[in-house]
Amino acid sequence: MDADRSKVMAYRILAQQLHRVDLPPAELAVLDLGVQDTPYGAARQALAARTSKPVDDAALRLVWSHRGAPHLQRTTDLPALAAALWPVSDADAAARFVTTPVKAAAPLGVDAYRQTAEAFRAVVGAPMLKGEVSTAVSARIDPTLTLDCRPCGARHISGALFQLAGLAGGVGLRVDGSATVIEPLADRGTTPKKMAGLDAVIRAYLRLLGPATAAEVAKFVGTTQAHLKPYWPDDLTEIRVDGRKAFLPADAVDAFAAAERPDAVRLLPPSDPFLQARDRALIVPDKARQGEVWRILGNPGAVLAGGEIAGTWRAKSSGRKLLTVTVTAFGKLPKNARDAIEAEAEVLAGVRGVAGAAVTVE
Structure with missing residues (x-):
């Protein structure tokens, strides 16, 4: 199928329910992927742009998910999401969290995630301030995963790894004034042993932000196209957008073809x-x-x-x-x-x- 950008824009507006629907926030399509909460409070504003129904706080939870960024996610989705965001290999793990200050930690790969997740489980049994958790987790992991921090005057875990492993460690977060509080999830699940369910994340991205390419999905996940490709679904439909090859789930093609630009503001x-x-x-x-x-x-x-x-x-x-x-x-x-x-x-x-x-x- 051939399409132009105006068709893509119309489809995405409708797929993301920006024409405003009469649904509880937890049932909105965007929660299939999660809603980023940067700055704090933005996620609830995004939900209000799609429905006038009030938020059920028991149905949604703020956690570090995609790329370690804070997202509102469905509470019931969290155990499966933790497994879907688990790195697929040591090289994938290193690609996600290694920066120049912790370059020596690259060989640890997936074990860096595992150590950090298990440290969260050991440390966070009740609500704690983020700084307190960082100090306690840092004391339990391989020293190569920590770095010297001038503002803190201490050595602590890489911020990227800390947030990337939080969901696997069974913790969520909330903001209390100017403080970030980390607390155990009601259902902590177990630390993933391997990745499972990445294809569901791929499909959710394509359904909400497609037609799209593997490179675009990989960038959203925080990995590389090479690591994502083995899990790329094989039942997608190719859409050429202004001559550029992209993909859409097969069951979304009819909605894409019928999409007309709404007048929503x-x-x-x-x-x-x-x-x-x-x-x-x-x-x-x-x-x-x-x-x-x-x-x-x-x-x-x-x-x-x-x-x-x-x-x-x-x-x-x-x-x-x-x-x-x-x-x-x-x-x-x-x-x-x-x-x-x-x-x-x-x-x-x-x-x-x-x-x-x-x-x-x-």
Whole structure:
């Protein structure tokens, strides 16, 4: 099948339910992959862009999952997800966590994950501050997995490995004011012995952010294409997007073919699932605009309007009374978009616990 980028954008908006559906948040399609929570609170804003139903806190859990980043995931999915994100080999493990300061740890491979996961299980029996857990875990693992930290004035575990192994170690996290608290999951499962279920992650990415390539999925997972390829599903449909080969699950092809650009206007938070696709040039073709949406530090939110990313937004609250949302448009906004943006700003204010919102469009 041949398609252009406008068809892909229309499909992804619908596949991710950005037309807003009447479902509990835990039943949203994006939870098949998880919703990144960077900065803290962004995940709940992403859910509110898709449903007006309240979040059931027992059904969702904040954990370190894909690439060690904090994600809201379904509580019932966590044991299987821990196995799906387990490295497939020693080389894969090293590719995921080894950086220059811990280069000597590369030969440990999967054992680095195992040591760290088991240390979490031994140390975290009750809620603990992140720094306390880091110190205790560091004392239980191979010294090559630790590094000297000038700000702390101590030697502790690599931050990448610490977060990558957290889910396998049966821990979740929550934010309490300015502190990160690590606590045991209700169902800790067991430390994975080997990877199982990576194909489910691949399919979820392709269904939500496809058509896509193996290289794009590997980048999302945090591994390399070579390590991902042996687990690539064999029942996918090839879609050529503007001449570029990509893939979609076979059972999603009819929805893709029927997708039409919706008129939904949404204020997407910085780490919204829609912005997690690794083909950024398709989402925002203008390279300069890409730099405005995806910054090295401090990403803004993105305005979805007319089936396109039409601008960026930032918000500032004045206590609990008013949320001021400033929109920087990339050009002329679609007709009636201003009214819709104001309505979405009220939704955003509600998620943040603020009484009302005011919008400025630049």
